[in-house]
Each structure stands twice: as structure tokens, then as C-alpha cells.
Amino acid sequence: MAKVLYITAHPHDDTASYSMAVGKAFMDTYKEVNPSDEIVHIDLYKENIPHIDVDVFSGWGKLQSGKGFEELSAEEKAKVGRLSELCDQFVSGDKYVFVTPLWNFSFPPVMKAYIDSVAVAGKTFNYTAEGPVGLLTDKKALHIQARGGVYSEGPAAELEMGHRYLSVIMQFFGVPSFEGVFVEGHAAMPDKAQEIKEHAIARAKDVAHTF
Numbered sequence: 549m550a551k552v553l554y555i556t557a558h559p560h561d562d563t564a565s566y567s568m569a570v571g572k573a574f575m576d577t578y579k580e581v582n583p584s585d586e587i588v589h590i591d592l593y594k595e596n597i598p599h600i601d602v603d604v605f606s607g608w609g610k611l612q613s614g615k616g617f618e619e620l621s622a623e624e625k626a627k628v629g630r631l632s633e634l635c636d637q638f639v640s641g642d643k644y645v646f647v648t649p650l651w652n653f654s655f656p657p658v659m660k661a662y663i664d665s666v667a668v669a670g671k672t673f674n675y676t677a678e679g680p681v682g683l684l685t686d687k688k689a690l691h692i693q694a695r696g697g698v699y700s701e702g703p704a705a706e707l708e709m710g711h712r713y714l715s716v717i718m719q720f721f722g723v724p725s726f727e728g729v730f731v732e733g734h735a736a737m738p739d740k741a742q743e744i745k746e747h748a749i750a751r752a753k754d755v756a757h758t759f
Contacts, residue, residue, distance in 0.1 A: 551586045552578070553641035557648045557659040559593050566731045566745055567694035571647035573749040574692060574729070577756035588641070592658040597634065598627040600664055631665045638666040643759065644689040644723075648710060650699065655710040663717055672721045682722020689718050689726045690759055692752065696735025729755055 554575055558565045562572040579587065598604060607624030611617065620628060638644075648655040666672055673682050691714050699708040711728050718726040731748030734741040 549584045549586060550582070550642040551588065551640060552643045552645060553638065554587055554589045554645045555592065555647070555662070556589070557592045557646070557656045557662070559656075565649065565694065566734060566748070567647050567649050567692055569745065570694070570729060570731050570748045570752045571645070571692045574645065574690075574752035574756050574759075577753040578759060581757055588637075590637075590662075592656075592662050595634075595662075596630055597658060597661045597665055598630050599661055600631075601627070603627050604631065631668075634662070634665040635668045635671050639671055639684070642687060644687065645759075646689065646691045646714060648691070648693050650693055650695040650708065650710050653707045653709050654713065655693075659710075663714075667717070667720075680720065682720055685722040685724060687721075687723045687725075688759070689714075689723050690729065690755065691715075691726070692729045693731075694734075695730060695732035698733045698736060700730060700732060727755060727759070 554571070556568065556571060558568050560568060562568040575587065579585075603621070603623045604627050607620045607628035610620055610624070611628070617625065617629070646659070648659055654660075669675055672684055673680050675681075691711055693711055695708070697704060699705055711730075715726055715728075729748065729752045731745055734744045737744070
């Protein structure tokens with residue numbers, strides 16, 4: 549049995565969001581194919597994800613200097629403790645499914661805050677004399693992304709930084725398998741929007757059978 553973290557970063561649900569609609573189609577099919585797997589939905593818009601701020605740096609500094617967790621301030625305990633929970637949960641997963649829209653060539657800021665919470669030396673990667681080494685070498689990941697325009701080819705491909713960022717992070721963590729399912733062009737070609745959506749849903753269902 550595998551543990552799948554279904555990580556969504558969209559304020560809308562599947563009835564209003566193309567990425568969430570494709571994500572739901574993927575997960576529905578995945579559950580049919582893998583009924584015994586554990587699915588954990590992490591809705592980043594409903595989670596408490598502390599930003600790395602002065603309290604976090606202060607708390608980390610105290611811990612690194614040898615102080616106990618009980619010696620942190622209330623703010624430091626709340627933020628550092630929560631970040632640790634998020635990272636431990638991430639490491640416990642076997643498979644990751646990220647669902648995001650393409651906003652301003654990237655993804656919603658809540659996704660970056662989440663990645664910051666799980667990019668922790670000693671948990672998802674290690675620093676060595678030869679450079680950083682990823683520790684999640686037995687995981688796999690998928691990114692489902694909706695793009696109003698077409699970014700898979702042509703000059704616009706260089707502008708897309710959301711999927712490319714997640715690809716780099718997964719490599720950094722040592723995740724050996726990272727795929728993408730994209731629904732794109734629906735805003736640029738509204739007359740073909742439904743066809744584009746249906747094509748992406750079909751693709752997502754196909755990937756669900758082998759993920």
C-alpha cells in the first residue's frame with residue numbers, strides 16, 4: 549500500500565478550476581486502480597503554512613545552538629513546530645501529486661511557502677562534501693497544471709517557471725520520477741476550451757493507471 553499526498557494550490561474547486569477538474573479526474577481513476585492506497589489531500593489554501601520569518605530563523609538558531617524546544621518563545625514554537633509537522637508529513641508520502649494553475653508564469657505563492665517548509669536538510673536532502681544529495685530516492689511525483697495560454701512550445705515555453713521549478717526541486721530532493729499533465733490554451737482559444745479540458749482529463753486518467 550502506498551501513501552499519496554494530493555497537494556492542491558488553488559482557491560477554487562473542480563467546478564471552477566481547470567487544474568482542479570483534471571486533478572479530480574486523475575485521483576478518481578487512481579483510487580479505482582489502487583483502492584488500498586492511502587490518499588491524503590493537502591489543500592494549501594486551508595492549511596497553516598508559516599512563512600520563514602524572523603521567528604522561524606530565531607527558533608532554528610536556538611535549536612542549532614543546543615537549546616531545547618521548550619526554550620523557544622510561543623511564536624517560535626508554533627511556527628517551527630508546524631514547519632516540522634509539514635516536512636515530516638511530506639517525507640512520509642510515497643507519491644506526490646501537485647495541482648496548480650499557472651499564475652504570472654509560476655504558481656500561487658502558497659505553493660512556494662509549502663516547498664520552503666519541506667526543503668529541510670537532513671530530511672529531504674543532505675549537504676555533503678560533493679554537494680547536496682537528495683534523500684527521497686524512493687518516491688515519485690506528478691504535476692497537474694492549467695495554463696490559459698500555450699507554454700509547451702515556442703517562445704512562451706521559456707516563460708513557464710512553475711513546472712520547471714517543481715522539476716528542479718524534485719531533482720534536488722532525489723525524486724527519480726516526475727511527470728507533468730497540462731491543460732493549456734483554454735483562455736487563448738475559448739471556442740476549444742471544452743475540448744482542451746476533455747483531452748487533459750483523458751490524459752490524466754491514462755497516467756493514473758501507471759502512476
